[in-house]
Amino acid sequence: MRIKMVAGNWKMNKNLQEGIALATELKEALQQNAPKCAVVIGTPFIHLASVAQIIKDSPIRLAAENCADKVSGAYTGEVSAEMVRSTGAEYCILGHSERRAYYHEDYDILKEKVLLALQNGLKPIFCIGEVKEEREAGKQNEVVRAQLEGSVFNLNAEEWKNITLAYEPVWAIGTGLTATPAQAQEMHAYIRSLIAEKYGKQAAEDTTILYGGSCNAKNAAELFANPDVDGGLIGGASLKAPDFCTIIAAR
Numbered sequence: 001m002r003i004k005m006v007a008g009n010w011k012m013n014k015n016l017q018e019g020i021a022l023a024t025e026l027k028e029a030l031q032q033n034a035p036k037c038a039v040v041i042g043t044p045f046i047h048l049a050s051v052a053q054i055i056k057d058s059p060i061r062l063a064a065e066n067c068a069d070k071v072s073g074a075y076t077g078e079v080s081a082e083m084v085r086s087t088g089a090e091y092c093i094l095g096h097s098e099r100r101a102y103y104h105e106d107y108d109i110l111k112e113k114v115l116l117a118l119q120n121g122l123k124p125i126f127c128i129g130e131v132k133e134e135r136e137a138g139k140q141n142e143v144v145r146a147q148l149e150g151s152v153f154n155l156n157a158e159e160w161k162n163i164t165l166a167y168e169p170v171w172a173i174g175t176g177l178t179a180t181p182a183q184a185q186e187m188h189a190y191i192r193s194l195i196a197e198k199y200g201k202q203a204a205e206d207t208t209i210l211y212g213g214s215c216n217a218k219n220a221a222e223l224f225a226n227p228d229v230d231g232g233l234i235g236g237a238s239l240k241a242p243d244f245c246t247i248i249a250a251r
């Protein structure tokens, strides 16, 4: 059985005090209303160790939003997968379109990051998705396939068990333009078919595939109603505990 999940991606928002307040508010809200799905929050590096303490006796799990593509050493400003793991984080968001577009993370860099995350006991939440022009040209399937082949289909079957995917059409991220439930379902089913080709039907059935891109308290339920949409990766709406809790309750 695959895991249903709602994961937050705070991106570059909230200073340390604000992040601690948000994590505390979320934890208290979920004490009132126990989640029926896995709940993960992805925070900037600086929050990880503090937030890990706050959520330690709660159902909330912690993700970093990135990790280095190098093991350790003279890489000023970088944060390694081992360092991330040592904070108590269990997941690492990798391959986000903002990292690909603004920080030039290509297939090979992402392949390294995924391997280092896995080697250090972190579960990648690996993001894939096409830009607007690619969707308009009808190339979304080929883009997503290339992203998988370029950075994660090198993994063996054991390693694959630790992968969560997030389909995030870039044109839907932060734009208010959500994919329709039908568009999301169609792509998720296609992604699952690619996993089946590569790792077999059971592995495909067991892989959690999240939808991300302007998923919010209003539209989450209809997106999650699709058989291949196992949950969401939530940006903007994860910054307000009540909205995030509504999305969690929709799953």
Ligand code: PGA
Residues within 6 Å of the ligand: 009, 168, 172, 173, 174, 175, 212, 213, 214, 215, 233, 234, 235, 236, 237
């Ligand atoms: P959004 O971001 O929910 O603000 O569109 C989603 C994401 O980028 O993970």
